[in-house]
Each structure stands twice: as structure tokens, then as C-alpha cells.
Amino acid sequence: MKSSRFPGFYKLSMEERLKKIVEFASLTEEEANLLRKFGNLDPKTADIMIENVIGAMSYPFAVAVNFLINKKDYVVPMVIEETSVVAAASHAAKLTRESGGIFARATAPIMIGQVQVVNVRDPFYKKMIILENKDHLLKIANDQDPILVKVGGGAKDLEVRVIDSPKGPMIVVHLLVDVRDAMGANAVNRMAEAIAPYIEDLTGGKVYLRIISNLADKRLVRAWTVVKKEVLGGEDVVDGIVYAWSFAAADPYRAATHNKGIMNGVIAVALATCQDHRALEAGAHAYAARTGRYLPLSVWEKNENGDLVGSLEMPMPVGIIGGATKVHPVAKIALKILGVRTAAELAEVMGAVGLAQNLAALKALATEGISRGHMELHARNLAIMAGATGDLVDKVAEIMITEGKIRFDRAKELVEQFLSEKTLK
Ligand code: MEV
Numbered sequence: 408m409k410s411s412r413f414p415g416f417y418k419l420s421m422e423e424r425l426k427k428i429v430e431f432a433s434l435t436e437e438e439a440n441l442l443r444k445f446g447n448l449d450p451k452t453a454d455i456m457i458e459n460v461i462g463a464m465s466y467p468f469a470v471a472v473n474f475l476i477n478k479k480d481y482v483v484p485m486v487i488e489e490t491s492v493v494a495a496a497s498h499a500a501k502l503t504r505e506s507g508g509i510f511a512r513a514t515a516p517i518m519i520g521q522v523q524v525v526n527v528r529d530p531f532y533k534k535m536i537i538l539e540n541k542d543h544l545l546k547i548a549n550d551q552d553p554i555l556v557k558v559g560g561g562a563k564d565l566e567v568r569v570i571d572s573p574k575g576p577m578i579v580v581h582l583l584v585d586v587r588d589a590m591g592a593n594a595v596n597r598m599a600e601a602i603a604p605y606i607e608d609l610t611g612g613k614v615y616l617r618i619i620s621n622l623a624d625k626r627l628v629r630a631w632t633v634v635k636k637e638v639l640g641g642e643d644v645v646d647g648i649v650y651a652w653s654f655a656a657a658d659p660y661r662a663a664t665h666n667k668g669i670m671n672g673v674i675a676v677a678l679a680t681c682q683d684h685r686a687l688e689a690g691a692h693a694y695a696a697r698t699g700r701y702l703p704l705s706v707w708e709k710n711e712n713g714d715l716v717g718s719l720e721m722p723m724p725v726g727i728i729g730g731a732t733k734v735h736p737v738a739k740i741a742l743k744i745l746g747v748r749t750a751a752e753l754a755e756v757m758g759a760v761g762l763a764q765n766l767a768a769l770k771a772l773a774t775e776g777i778s779r780g781h782m783e784l785h786a787r788n789l790a791i792m793a794g795a796t797g798d799l800v801d802k803v804a805e806i807m808i809t810e811g812k813i814r815f816d817r818a819k820e821l822v823e824q825f826l827s828e829k830t831l832k
Contacts (some may be wrong), residue, residue: 417458421450425461447737456734468679468737469493470744471672473500475508476759483760485675486743489782492671495767496760498619502639502770503632506714509762510756511630513657515562518591518724519620520582520599527612530578534567536609537580541565547605548582548598555594560587561597580606588750590683590726592597595619621689623722624697628758631718632766633710638771645715647773648766652707659701665765666695667705669719672764676757681731681738683724690722719762723754786813793818799825 413427431437442462445453454460466486471493474481485493503509527533535542548562555561582602584595592627598618607614636642655665670691677684690725695701727750732738747753749810773775784802793815795803803821807813 414578421454421460421462424459424490429652433796448735451737456692456731464668466678468741471496471500471760473497473504474756474759474763475500475504476756477510478508481746482744483676483694483756483758484679484744485545485672486678487671487675488787489671491781492675492764494784495771495780496672496764499763499767500764502634503763504632505638506635507760509630509632511628511758511762513628513751513754513758514626515654516560516586516588516591516724516750517583517622518586519592520584520595521601521616521618521620522580522582522603522606522614523616524578524580524606524610524612524614525574527576527578527610530569531578533545533578533610533612534569536607537567537578538565540609540717544582544602544605548584549600549603551597551694552594555585555587555589558587560585560594565753578610578612581620586726588727589729590686590750592683593620593729598691607805621686621724622628622693623690623724624694626722626724626754627720628723628754629718629720630755630762631716632759634715634717634760634766636713636715639715640774642709644670644770644774645709645713648707648711648715648769648789651769651773652703655703662695662701662703665769666691668768669704669721669761669765671768672760673721673723673757676760677725679738680725680727680743680753681735681741682726683730686724687722687723692723694722705762707766707769715766717762717766718756721758721761723757725753725757727753782813786818789813789815789818790822793822794826796823 409431416424420660425439425442428434445463446465448463453463466488469485471485472484474483475757483496544565545562550554552561562582562584564583566583568581570577582599584591584598586594596617596619603614603617619649639645655662670688673687674684677687691704695704704721705717707715707717710716726732727742727747732742733769745753745755745756768777771780784806784809787800790800790803799822802825803818806821807817
């Protein structure tokens with residue numbers, strides 16, 4: 408039996424670690440060499456970003472085009488493994504342009520830090536005592552991050568909740584921190600940790616957890632757009648999209664997929680700009696379920712002209728300073744391509760992309776279905792992989808779609824056939 412115990416693994420050099428894993432998993436030299444390819448990430452940078460690094464993995468870096476957001480044109484970097492997402496985002500962005508594009512607004516960047524207090528006999532009374540000492544607690548929090556305070560951020564307010572839990576009532580203190588252009592987890596966690604001993608003094612209770620909440624419901628982005636019925640192919644398509652949304656609003660099984668479509672766009676931008684995408688996912692889904700029922704993050708309606716109007720509201724905790732954003736060289740390039748100047752602007756772009764991605768999915772679902780678009784792209788990709796270039800890509804893809812045989816071996820056969828016909832001519 409092989410053991411996964413590698414004492415002191417983290418202290419080894421990257422190459423030594425890789426050697427151990429090559430042996431453990433019987434990797435070939437070719438496979439090891441592939442892991443050794445760091446591409447556009449310097450090995451030293453990779454090694455400090457996370458622990459136990461043995462290599463790197465590349466994803467395609469693409470851009471979605473056509474985005475007009477708040478009357479400004481954006482080219483949107485996207486990193487994702489799924490076919491069709493980038494094409495769909497670009498397509499939907501084009502549909503919105505005719506009526507002025509997408510509009511989006513981010514709220515103030517307020518993140519919540521939670522401090523959990525247990526063993527308090529009189530939690531409601533102690534709630535008052537904590538609130539009475541709010542200014543002092545905010546000062547302690549702000550002393551942790553003078554730079555954030557200097558740029559206009561910092562702990563701004565404090566709320567106290569008493570919750571019922573399986574272990575009895577608990578006091579939960581919420582520290583509301585304006586994190587400016589950061590994602591904010593580090594600053595918020597530091598502040599929550601700093602106020603904890605004072606909260607214990609004030610309540611006589613015991614503090615356990617001191618950590619940011621990913622239900623970032625005070626750091627939202629709102630996005631909205633109008634799409635003309637003519638651009639969509641008629642009022643029937645508008646109705647289809649409204650029915651699709653209505654389905655999601657009534658059924659959590661559908662709402663999960665509806666929101667997954669939104670996250671396809673949001674997470675692709677998050678990956679390109681090195682955001683904490685787990686925080687975005689957690690926040691989005693918790694927000695979708697905030698009423699006790701899991702709901703779609705967007706709404707699609709028909710306006711008085713018969714046109715489609717869409718809106719979206721979701722947490723968008725993203726940063727452009729600190730974290731990996733400033734460490735990964737490609738994330739820096741992604742931000743440069745986007746040309747965003749603040750985290751709020753990035754949040755607005757990502758909200759708009761989420762809405763566009765959702766529009767593309769619902770339009771496809773309400774009309775021809777999602778498979779055709781996927782199939783076309785897949786067929787084209789296979790044709791390219793088989794060596795087709797120029798017009799031949801579409802020719803080969805079309806034949807495979809008509810035949811219903813979208814396979815690499817058929818693509819290769821067709822490419823070879825066309826190329827030999829051309830040589831004979
Ligand atoms: C696929 O990645 C996303 C969709 O399923 C979203 C949706 O159903 O709305 C197409």
C-alpha cells in the first residue's frame with residue numbers, strides 16, 4: 408500500500424516534491440515535464456502563492472467583446488474550461504448594445520466580520536452593552552488598519568444579533584467594514600480578531616469564531632438592461648425568456664441552473680483577474696436563498712413596448728488591490744485590458760457580464776435549445792484540431808452536424824478528403 412504521508416513535504420524544493428509524486432503516481436517523464444511547464448506564471452511566484460506546489464496548469468484566456476456598460480466599451484477577459492461561454496457572453500452583449508447596453512451600479516464596499524459569543528446568560532441585555540461601546544470597538548478595529556482608514560475605508564458600524572442555535576442562544580456581532588478597493592477578507596478578519604477580547608470583557612462570554620461572512624449582502628451589484636424584441640427575433644422570444652425566468656422563480660431545481668448560468672460569466676472574469684471565486688460563489692448562492700427559498704439572482708420581464716427588460720442583484724466582493732490580483736502577472740494584464748480603476752467598477756462589469764451570460768442562456772433555451780450552439784462550437788473545435796483552417800473549418804463542422812457525427816475521427820477524415828481534393832485540383 409502506498410502512503411500519502413510525506414513528512415516535511417512542504418519544506419522540499421518544488422523539484423524534490425515533484426519527484427516524490429512522480430514516484431507515488433507512476434507519472435511518466437513526459438507527464439512530469441508537462442507539470443514543469445509554468446507558462447506565464449513564474450515558478451517562484453507559483454511557489455509562494457500556495458503550498459506544496461509541484462507544477463502549474465494552464466487554462467485558456469479569452470476575451471468577450473461587444474460589452475457596453477454604463478455607456479463605456481469594455482473588452483472582458485475570461486478564463487474558463489467550458490465551450491460556448493465566451494461566445495454566448497459576446498453575443499448577448501451585442502444584443503444589448505442597440506438599446507444602450509447594460510447599466511450597473513455597485514453599492515459601497517461594505518463587508519461583514521462576524522464575532523461569535525457563547526455562554527452569555529443574558530444575551531439581550533449584553534447586546535445593549537456592546538452597542539453602548541460601539542465607538543470604542545470601532546476605534547480598536549480601525550487601529551488595525553490605518554492605511555485603509557486613510558483612504559476613506561475602515562470599520563464604519565457595528566450590529567448585534569442574538570441567534571438561536573442548536574447549542575442555545577448566541578450573540579453574533581457584525582462589524583461592518585468599508586474595504587474600499589480590496590476584497591477585504593484579511594482586513595476584516597484582523598479587525599474581528601482585534602475586537603474579540605473586548606467583547607469577551609463586555610459580555611463575560613466566550614468568543615469562538617472571528618471571521619468574515621461570505622454572505623456579503625451589504626456589498627451588492629445591480630445590473631439592468633433593455634433588449635428590443637426585434638433584436639431577439641420577436642415577442643415570442645421575449646415571452647419564452649420571461650417564462651424561463653418564471654420557471655426559475657418558482658422552482659429551486661431550475662433556479663440553481665439559472666444561477667449557474669450567471670456564474671459562468673462572473674467566475675470566468677473572476678478567474679482571469681484572480682479573484683476569490685469561492686467567495687463569489689458562496690455569496691451568490693447564500694444571497695439567492697436569503698428569503699428561506701432559493702431564488703434566481705436575476706429577473707426578466709416584458710415592458711410596455713413588448714421589449715425584454717432584465718435586472719440582477721447579487722453580492723460582488725471583488726478587489727483590485729492585495730491578494731493574488733497583484734501577484735499573478737496575467738491577472739494584472741486582465742485588469743489592464745478591462746481598464747477598471749476601482750473594485751466597484753470591476754464589480755459593475757462582472758454584474759453586467761453575469762446578466763448578459765444569463766440572457767444568452769435563456770435566449771438559447773427558449774428557442775433552439777442549448778445543444779445546437781454547443782454542438783456547432785464543438786464541431787468547429789474538432790475541425791480545427793483535425794487541421795482545418797479558413798473556410799474549411801465551417802465546411803467540415805457543417806457536414807459533421809448534418810450527419811450527426813461530431814467526432815474527431817470524422818473531422819480528420821473530412822479534412823484529409825478536402826485537402827487531397829484540393830491537391831488534385
Ligand atoms: C450551462 O453551463 C449553463 C446553462 O445551463 C444555464 C441555464 O440553464 O440557464 C445553459
